[in-house]
Amino acid sequence: MKTYRQELLFNTKERRDYINITDDVQAAINKSGIKEGLCLVNAMHITASVYINDDERGLIKDYDKWLEKLAPHAPIEQYRHNDTGEDNADAHMKRQIMGREVVVAVTGGKLDFGPWEQIFYGEFDGRRKKRVLIKIIGE
Numbered sequence: 749m750k751t752y753r754q755e756l757l758f759n760t761k762e763r764r765d766y767i768n769i770t771d772d773v774q775a776a777i778n779k780s781g782i783k784e785g786l787c788l789v790n791a792m793h794i795t796a797s798v799y800i801n802d803d804e805r806g807l808i809k810d811y812d813k814w815l816e817k818l819a820p821h822a823p824i825e826q827y828r829h830n831d832t833g834e835d836n837a838d839a840h841m842k843r844q845i846m847g848r849e850v851v852v853a854v855t856g857g858k859l860d861f862g863p864w865e866q867i868f869y870g871e872f873d874g875r876r877k878k879r880v881l882i883k884i885i886g887e
Contacts, residue, residue: 751884752782753882756772756869756882757877763875766808768866769880776884778857783854783887784856785887786851787852787853788851789849791870793879798867798870799867801868815842818845839872842872
């Protein structure tokens with residue numbers, strides 16, 4: 749069995765952003781030489797997410813609007829976490845909803861997806877350096 753590890757780095761211009769990283773993950777699989785196995789992709793920050801869904805701009809706007817209704821950023825005083833001097837309690841909650849990681853099968857050296865599936869990095873407290881881990885295990 750072989751393993752391969754790679755990190756993707758992000759520093760978004762906006763506080764919230766949704767970035768399709770499918771091609772980056774596939775490129776890591778190509779570099780790994782692994783043809784059959786599993787690929788883990790996870791956000792290495794507690795205010796960001798990795799998830800799978802359709803790359804449709806309307807859906808992404810719907811997610812953003814829905815998440816902001818569930819955990820609005822302002823007023824920041826509504827969250828006890830922000831009593832520490834932070835202003836990102838909402839980002840922690842958004843990450844909890846959207847998830848930390850995804851695992852995708854690798855078959856024939858390719859991500860083994862269903863129709864329309866793509867991997868996204870969801871940023872909820874941006875404008876600073878963040879990392880995503882790609883870990884591929886297989887033969």
